Structures are given as structure tokens and as C-alpha cells.
Amino acid sequence: AQLVDGVSRTFNEFLLLPNRTSRECTPGSVDLRTPLVRHAVGEPSEIELRTPFTSAIMQAVSSPELAIALAREGGLGFLHHNRPVEDQVSEVRAVKNFKAGFVISDTNVRPTDTLGHLRELMQETGHSTAAVTEDGTASGKFLGLVTSRDFHPQRHDPAALVSSRMLPLEKIAYSRADVGLSEANTRLWEERLDCLPTVDESGFLRHLVFRSDYTDNKRFPLQLVDAGKRLRVGAGVNTHDYRDRVPALVEAGADALCFDSSDGFSDWQAEALTWAKKHYPDVAIGGGNVVDGQAFTFLADAGADFVKVGVGGGSICITRDQKGIGRGQASAVLDVAAARDAYRDQTGQYVPICSDGGLVHDYHVALALAMGADFVMMGRYFARFDQAPGAKLPTRDGFVKEYWGEGSSRARNWQRYGQGSRGLLFEEGVDGFVPYAGDLHEGLATTIAKLKATMVSCGAIDLGAFQATARLTLVSDQSFQESHATVQVRETSGLG
Numbered sequence: 106a107q108l109v110d111g112v113s114r115t116f117n118e119f120l121l122l123p124n125r126t127s128r129e130c131t132p133g134s135v136d137l138r139t140p141l142v143r144h145a146v147g148e149p150s151e152i153e154l155r156t157p158f159t160s161a162i163m164q165a166v167s168s169p170e171l172a173i174a175l176a177r178e179g180g181l182g183f184l185h186h187n188r189p190v191e192d193q194v195s196e197v198r199a200v201k202n203f204k205a206g207f208v209i210s211d212t213n214v215r216p217t218d219t220l221g222h223l224r225e226l227m228q229e230t231g232h233s234t235a236a237v238t239e240d241g242t243a244s245g246k247f248l249g250l251v252t253s254r255d256f257h258p259q260r261h262d263p264a265a266l267v268s269s270r271m272l273p274l275e276k277i278a279y280s281r282a283d284v285g286l287s288e289a290n291t292r293l294w295e296e297r298l299d300c301l302p303t304v305d306e307s308g309f310l311r312h313l314v315f316r317s318d319y320t321d322n323k324r325f326p327l328q329l330v331d332a333g334k335r336l337r338v339g340a341g342v343n344t345h346d347y348r349d350r351v352p353a354l355v356e357a358g359a360d361a362l363c364f365d366s367s368d369g370f371s372d373w374q375a376e377a378l379t380w381a382k383k384h385y386p387d388v389a390i391g392g393g394n395v396v397d398g399q400a401f402t403f404l405a406d407a408g409a410d411f412v413k414v415g416v417g418g419g420s421i422c423i424t425r426d427q428k429g430i431g432r433g434q435a436s437a438v439l440d441v442a443a444a445r446d447a448y449r450d451q452t453g454q455y456v457p458i459c460s461d462g463g464l465v466h467d468y469h470v471a472l473a474l475a476m477g478a479d480f481v482m483m484g485r486y487f488a489r490f491d492q493a494p495g496a497k498l499p500t501r502d503g504f505v506k507e508y509w510g511e512g513s514s515r516a517r518n519w520q521r522y523g524q525g526s527r528g529l530l531f532e533e534g535v536d537g538f539v540p541y542a543g544d545l546h547e548g549l550a551t552t553i554a555k556l557k558a559t560m561v562s563c564g565a566i567d568l569g570a571f572q573a574t575a576r577l578t579l580v581s582d583q584s585f586q587e588s589h590a591t592v593q594v595r596e597t598s599g600l601g
């Protein structure tokens with residue numbers, strides 16, 4: 106055997122040093138746009154993400170609801186492939202056909218009629234949000250908002266309302282009973298949004314009466330009639346049935362595909378990529394997963410439009426225990442990023458890389474990006490949110506959501522964990538739970554706020570500058586201890 110240079114290191118072993126922060130460098134000026142697919146140096150990528158987040162190609166993570174919520178935040182959800190082609194296709198269609206909201210014309214709003222009318226319209230059109238306005242236009246006076254997801258005014262910041270999707274229809278009633286909403290909370294809502302909320306017995310929002318004219322869309326950025334615009338969605342594919350799956354997903358409108366394997370450094374993946382790029386040269390198709398520069402170059406040469414990095418670091422992953430294969434995620438990202446840059450210098454082609462798995466804390470996202478990742482993919486992180494498909498279960502201390510690996514017996518994703526037969530000979534993933542974290546919109550907003558704050562401390566207002574100028578330091582065990590609070594901490598303020 107040959108011993109490769111360097112130790113296998115992971116994100117916990119690094120910190121970023123602050124760089125000089127200029128006056129112009131503020132969280133408000135930070136731009137998180139990033140390329141998703143291969144492009145010539147000096148030209149823009151055909152697909153850019155507005156925020157560098159993608160959701161894992163996993164049954165427990167990327168439902169259409171999650172892909173919709175993430176696309177609305179500027180990221181991209183990848184629907185999983187461990188099922189019949191037609192099931193995946195119908196989920197791609199569900200995201201592509203999503204319409205953000207609409208205004209119904211009802212000058213004489215009679216609450217009970219309107220509700221029925223709304224319900225029918227929402228079912229017919231597939232919209233998730235409906236606004237009732239006095240004159241039926243987007244700029245008229247809003248009388249109410251009806252949405253299709255749970256929204257809890259006690260837990261949620263009123264400002265989050267502006268782009269959220271809230272109530273199950275059954276819970277809507279035009280009652281003015283103000284049950285369960287504290288006076289202070291009501292005042293907050295009135296002040297912040299100038300509206301009067303009413304809630305049902307369980308504290309869920311029932312109805313909002315807006316008391317101003319929201320003619321200024323900036324104050325009320327709900328996209329009411331967002332015509333012809335479609336959300337982006339990605340889809341995983343595998344090296345077994347790609348000749349059927351790729352054409353069907355392209356036809357359904359998937360914006361980006363990704364060959365998804367626990368070990369992408371294989372002839373099968375190169376062959377599949379070559380086939381896909383030959384038949385669908387204009388479709389964005391990524392590959393992976395890899396952990397070193399040699400494997401990156403192999404997939405880039407085979408035509409990959411982006412390459413995913415990470416073996417064995419996932420929160421549900423036991424590949425390293427089972428097979429002794431993998432590499433610390435920080436070392437893997439640093440090595441692959443160097444190969445990506447060398448490939449760029451040699452070929453004039455920039456092939457973005459994605460740090461996939463093993464991001465445990467929000468600051469790990471910043472580290473992955475600073476180390477050279479163009480975007481990240483996360484499973485555990487997204488599995489915690491309402492929009493993820495896992496069941497939400499009560500525990501003594503709150504709620505948890507189910508989260509299981511693609512290599513677990515539950516998922517049985519033999520296409521990803523091919524061990525030489527159809528079916529799994531042994532598990533490479535576990536089946537478990539993650540703490541419930543509420544709505545994606547709000548959770549991701551906090552993560553983005555932290556990422557921007559880190560970038561500002563490092564003096565960078567875009568990801569290119571962040572990668573180019575970030576300074577990393579290794580931490581010793583002792584300094585790792587020092588990073589944490591060393592006093593007994595009071596009940597938290599509730600800030601994540």
C-alpha cells in the first residue's frame with residue numbers, strides 16, 4: 106500500500122481567522138450566489154444557486170415539499186432515485202408545477218363562501234397560498250391569507266409570514282377568538298406586520314386581517330401571481346437504470362441530475378456520465394461521491410458538470426466502520442478543491458464541487474465553503490424540518506423527526522451501495538431520529554445569517570472572495586475545549 110500525505114481531518118479541527126473587515130462589508134451586502142454547473146472560465150454558469158445549499162438525495166430528506174421550500178430560499182432539492190422512475194418523475198412534476206400563490210377576486214368577501222371558494226381554487230390550481238384582497242388585485246387591500254401549511258404564531262417570528270406557507274385548510278375559520286395568543290405577542294404582530302392575527306384552540310393561526318394597503322410589494326413580498334416562473338428541482342440517478350431514468354426526468358423538467366453513489370470513482374459511473382452527456386449534452390449532470398483529486402479529475406474528464414465530495418462522513422453513515430473506506434471531510438474538500446483549480450487552469454473549465462455530508466454545526470458550512478466547496482449538500486440538517494418526509498414524533502423533551510440512511514435496511518438503496526448484488530449484504534447506514542427544528546424557511550434563515558456574519562468577519566462579500574482570502578488554522582484539543590462556554594449556562598434565550 107501507498108501512504109498518502111497528510112492526516113484525514115474533519116471540520117471540527119479548523120477555525121477561521123478574522124480578516125480585515127471594510128466598511129462596505131456588511132451582512133446586507135454579502136452575495137451568496139454560486140455556480141452549480143461546469144462553465145468556461147470568465148463565463149457565468151448556466152445554473153447559479155442564490156444560496157449554496159442543496160438537500161441530500163435521500164428518502165428521509167428530499168420530498169417535493171422540501172424541494173419547493175428550499176428552491177424558494179435559492180437552493181436546490183435533489184429528489185431521490187431509489188424507487189420506480191414514474192414515482193420520481195411525478196415528484197419532479199409536483200415541484201415544477203408549484204405555484205406560489207394567487208389573488209382571488211371577491212369584492213364582497215363573505216367569509217364562509219370565500220373559504221369554500223378558496224379551497225376549491227387551491228385544489229384545482231395546485232397553489233399553496235391564496236390571498237383575499239378587497240378588489241382582487243395583487244396591490245389591493247389584503248383581507249386575509251390562506252395557506253396550506255401549519256403556522257404557529259407563538260413560535261414564529263411574524264416577519265417570517267411574508268414568504269411562508271402555513272395552515273392546513275381544515276384549520277381555517279373566520280373566527281375572531283383570540284385563543285392562546287398572548288397580549289404581547291398580538292402587539293408584536295400588530296406592530297411588525299400591521300395585521301390582526303386570530304388563532305385556533307391549539308394556537309395555530311387562523312386568519313390574518315391586514316389593516317393597511319400593501320401596495321408596496323417590498324413590504325409584502327409574497328409572490329402572488331409569479332406567471333410562467335417555475336421552481337428549480339434536481340434529481341438523483343444511478344448507474345443501473347439511467348438509460349430509462351435520465352430521459353424521463355429530463356422530459357419531466359428536472360433542472361439538474363446527479364449520479365449518486367457512495368463511491369463514484371468507478372468505471373460504471375464514468376460510462377454512465379459519458380452516455381448521459383452524449384445523449385443530453387445540455388442537461389446538467391453531476392457525479393460522485395469522491396474524496397480525492399484523482400477521482401475528481403476522472404469524473405470531470407467523463408463529463409461531470411459538478412462533483413460531490415464525501416465518503417463516510419454522513420451523520421447516518423457507518424461505511425467507515427463497515428468497510429474502512431473514507432476520508433475526513435475537511436481533507437477531502439481541500440484535496441478535491443485543489444484538483445478542481447488545477448483542472449480549471451489546464452482546461453479553462455470550472456467544475457463546481459459540493460461538500461456532501463458531515464456538516465454538524467452551522468459554522469461547518471462556512472468552513473466547507475472557505476475550503477473550496479462551491480455549495481454544500483445536507484441530509485441531517487434538512488431532515489429536521491417540517492417539510493422533510495420523516496414522521497414527527499413526540500418525546501419527553503419535545504419532538505424528533507425520523508432520519509435514516511440510504512445504506513440502512515430501511516432504505517435498501519442497493520443502487521447507491523452496490524455490494525455486487527441486487528440488495529444489501531450488510532448495512533452502511535443507520536435508522537434514527539433528529540431533533541425537530543420547525544420550518545425550513547426560519548431554520549435556514551438563521552444558518553444564512555451565521556454564514557454571512559462569518560464571511561463579514563473574514564472580510565468577504567462573495568463566495569469567490571471568501572475562498573480566495575479565508576485563512577484557516579488547525580485547533581489543538583486544548584483550544585477546542587476553549588471554544589466552548591466554560592460556565593454553567595442559563596436557560597437559553599431561544600436564539601439558535
Ligand code: MZP
Pocket residue numbers: 161162163394415417418419420421422423424461462463464482483484485486509510511512513533534535
Ligand atoms: P448528513 O448531512 O446527514 O451528515 O449526510 C448526508 C449525506 O450522507 C448524503 O447526502 C449522502 O451522501 C450520505 N449518505 C446517505 N445515506 C448514507 C448511509 O446510509 C450516507 N450511509 O452516508
